[in-house]
Amino acid sequence: MAGVTIQDIKKSYGAVEVIHGVNVDIADGEFVALVGPSGCGKSTLLRMIAGLEPINGGTIAIGDRVVNNLPPAQRDIAMVFQTYALYPHKSVAANMGFALKVARADKAEIDRRVKEAAEILSLTEYLDRKPRHLSGGQRQRVAMGRAIVRDPQVFLFDEPLSNLDAKLRIQMRTEIKELHQRLKTTTVFVTHDQIEAMTLADRIVVMQAGRIEQIGTPLELYDNPANEFVATFIGAPSMNLMYGTLTNGVVNLAGHSVALPGVEGAGQVRLGVRPEHLALSSEGKGLPMQVKVVEPTGSETMVFLTFDGRDVTAVFRERHAFAPGDIIHLTPDPHHLHCFDAATGQRIE
Structure with missing residues (x-):
């Protein structure tokens, strides 16, 4: 595992600057949520951590390595997307172990890791099924299992619950929190839902228009908002x-x-x-x-x-x-x- 250090990160699309010198220190093993309204830059920042978006200024370090110029495969991260992005023709086990297979890991090692992840996520009885035979929550567990088997230094979640119904979202929130408590892997979680951020994260980074408005624990933000935006964004119903x-x-x-x-x-x-x-x-x-x-x-x-x-x-x-x-x-x-x-x-x- 490793922490993530984001220093003075900037991102522009042509002449339009969308991330304005963001600074965040994420400790080893910490669960941090990036939260804010649509278009605030939270997913762009996550994609820059993952190496899916180039940066225009500043540095990103994972552990003691600056990863600005490293491709995603060399950053030792695993990402769970909003869409499950599962291979429909492959079994659950094959989907979960695919990245290890591409990396030419030993078959016995792949099987061991897949079985361990399946036990953690209660997927053991579904390993031979195809994704079409699973519920939405089960498919999202498979996507999480695919990340777990890689044993990365950092988990990145990009609004992974937004496609689930309300009851299942609550269930999956609990499962993600239990997973983090068990694995203690550094996690960065992007969501527009402040309730998700408050219930899951050790600390929350509140963003607006490419800038950080406040960083703190859920209750720090709720009890002592730094400004009107944080005050009205955090909490439901709003302040x-x-x-x-x-x-x-x-x-x-x-x-x-x-x-x-x-x-x-x-x-x-x-x-x-x-x-x-x-x-x-x-x-x-x-x-x-x-x-x-x-x-x-x-x-x-x-x-x-x-x-x-x-x-x-x-x-x-x-x-x-x-x-x-x-x-x-x-x-x-x-x-x-x-x-x-x-x-x-x-x-x-």
Whole structure:
């Protein structure tokens, strides 16, 4: 195994620069997710690590080797793609062992590695089947098994769960996490789904427009977002942002005051509060909001509201008989408030 060091990496297509000097250090054995909206550069960065895209500046090192000019086959990585990319005419065993066969590994060694990977992925009984006789989840396990048998220094995953249904995605998330805990191989995982990133990764790299917005553990990003983009991208439902004016540690929100002790400065701000940190208060207290839609999910109830002409979402674990049009009063938890500069979007400490 080995770590991955990305230093001042740049990527351009003609005159258009799409990756703007990215720096990431991935420790040996760490699981890191690259997350962001479509077009942010996360898959391009992964493909540069793999050697499938040339770089226009900076260095990429795997372990103690700079791999800028090495072809993919010499980088000691294994990649799992969004599409399974299995050979339909080959058996599961033949698909999993194909790369080793091309490398002219000993047949007994190939068989041993394929059987070991099949046991890890619960594929032993399917080794003689063709891909068309497998479910989507089983095909993705075969694709993962093909990577495992190579015993690489680094696993690269490019949105491997996006073609699966919702239930199977949850199951495969668990299986990928268990696989990493067992193998402890350095893993870089690309996804646009922030829930996947939060549940799988040791650390998350949040990207936007070819730049890194913040790097941290899932809970660091959730509890202390560096800016509005990270605040609203990480977490589902998204963080609420309410427009106001900061003066001497107090934010005025449409005529209602919310204290922010210790927050310096003055000016136009956006007050951030997550849906679960809005508590129901008695009439005359808190912020008056109008109910638009109520969505009971069983364990929780999501309530979509409006305040000061903007949408707000609240989540309650208790059962409430809200109806569209009701005016309810909600109080933000003072221990879980976030303040962002309205002009720059950066967090105000």
